[in-house]
Structure formats: structure tokens, C-alpha cells
Amino acid sequence: MAAKVVYENPAHIEYVVSKIWKMEFMGFYDFWNAFQRKPTTQAMLFRQNKDSDSELICVSFRGTEPFAAEDWITDMDLSYFELPKVGRAHSGFMEALGLQRGSGWPKDLPQSTRQYAYYTIREILKDALKNNPKAKFIVTGHSLGGALAILFPSILAYHEEKDLLDRLDGVYTFGQPRVADSRFGAFVEQNLEGSTRKYFRIVYCNDLVPRVPWDNSWSDFQHFGKCIYFNSLYRGDIVDEVPNKNYFSIFMFMPKKMISAWELMRGFGMGMFMGPEYKELKVMRAVRLMGLFGLAGLPAHAPLDYVNSTRFASPNLYTSKPWLGQ
Secondary structure (H helix, E strand, C coil), X not given: CHHHHCCCCHHHXXXXXXXXXXXXXXXXXXXXXXXXXXEEEEEEEEEECCCCCCCEEEEEECCCCCCCHHHHHHHHCCCEEEEXXXXXXXXXXXXXXXXXXXXXXXXXXXXXXXXXXXHHHHHHHHHHHCCCCCCEEEEEEECHHHHHHHHHHHXXXXXXXXXXXXXXXXXEEECCCCCECHXXXXXXXXXXXXXXXXXXXXXXXXXXXXHCCCCCCCCCCECCCCEEEECCCCCEEEECCCCCCCCCCHHHHHHHHHHHHHHHHHHHHHHHHHCHHHCCCHHHHHHHHHHHHCCCCCHHHCHHHHHHHHHHCCHHHHCCHHHCCC
């Protein structure tokens, strides 16, 4: 829900967090992009159970907004930025997170009126966590927000921010695109995964976005870590790779259309059979109809199916036990 609500306007986000969820709203931020020379990256922070042993801070990055040109510029920049001794990552995502012109990723920045996502959020977390040694934080995001969510702790590891990484309880990404090459992925797994899993990459059915940029002979982009994959019945499983990993297989054309038709019909029955809170709005039905006659993977990227997948999922998917030996 945090990965979904962050798409709303700041006033509505604060209302939901404070009045409905009954949690402490820590702020909504619009961060500067040094390469586009304007704010392009949005995120919010909130906290539950302050000063208790179960205190938890959530960082949620906003994903691509359909009519935000700067988000599409970020997404379509398929060049690489190389971190020495680490690997190569998607330049557009790195720039959105706070990559600096000319200096890359210095550990600290000189004082500035500009706020960059990585550096600002890092300092907020350090300040918020220092008074409670048992407090933890999680990071989440949908789409572009998911890419930023996994890159944030990656740069923490690059800067050897061990104290913060020890307080990281989990990274949960929904519909996240590929962000880096295999060397970068190995570095992240080495620094994030220990006795318990911290990185959960969730993919719903035929969602197009997790299948780009393509993983093939002329592209170095690869997913890393295991994936929680949900089919169109919202049944989840832990897999190494999603079916039809690059999406545009001609053999999957008809199966994708059949699933699109099922998702459209399913939308009419969810409210009746699962309860009024599952009822799909007319606009979502229209989007599903466009997917039936157009690109089936776009309606599947909607946050709604990720919310439903999470609500119907077995809690065991997110515990360490099913991941053992995998």
C-alpha cells in the first residue's frame, strides 16, 4: 500500500498515513536530478511504533507517472554507469537516485540547497534511528520506484554504511525493471543477504516492466536474487526467473491474450465474490480492455494487481523458510 499511495498528492498521502493508518508521517520529498536539472524523484517516509522495540520506518519511492516526461526520460536512458569493483547499473535510475555530475557517487556532498534522494534519505534515517537501537527500516516501490528501492541499499553497501544496512529489515519491490548487470547483482546479494532474506522482488503475471530492459546477448541487464511470481489467480511461488522473461515471445501471444480476457472477467466478479473492497473501478476495467486489444503487459503493471497479490499471498512467501536451499 505504501508503494501504491505514494503516487497520490502529498496532502492525500499525509491524510492516509496519519488518519487512516494511524502512523507518523515523516514527510514527502521531491528530489533533484543533477542530469535533468530539475526535481524528478519523489519519495515519502513514515513510521510506526516510535520509540518501541518494534519501531519501523518505511521509505517508499514513487514509480513512473504516465504523463511525467522526466520519468520516461529516466526509464528510457539505457546507458550504463559503472561503479568501480562493483558493476554496471542503469544510468537513468542512478541519476534519479542522486548520481552527481562529474563525481559519480561521493560518500558525502558539500552543503547545498539541492536535495538528492539517496543522500537526504540516508541522513534522515541515520537521525531517526540513532535514538532507538532496535528500530528498523524497510524500502519499497513500484515500477521505477522499485528500481530506486533496490539501488538505495546498493549504494549504502558501496559506501560501506554497515550500521544502516544492519538496520535494514527488507526491500520490497513491485513490478521492478532490471537495474544492473550480473556483477552488480552479485555485489548486492553479497551485502544484503545473510541468514535471513532481505530482498523481495515481486512480479505479477504478464507485467511487461519487470521484463525490460531485455536480458539477452546484446544487453548486460539481468535480474538478481529470487523472485516471488504471482499468476493471474494471485497464487505465488518463489522462482529463479519469470515465464517469458523478455515478454515478446511469439509463442506467448495467444496465452497472454487469453489471460487478459480472464483478468477482465475476473474484475467484474471480484467485488461480488471477494467483498466490496475488491471491486474494480470502471477506469481499471477500461485499462484491462485496452490490454486485451493492445499490449497485454501494461494493465498487468497496475498497482492494483500487486496489492491483491500481496493480500491473497501466503505469509510463508515472505519468511526465510521457503527460501532455504534456493
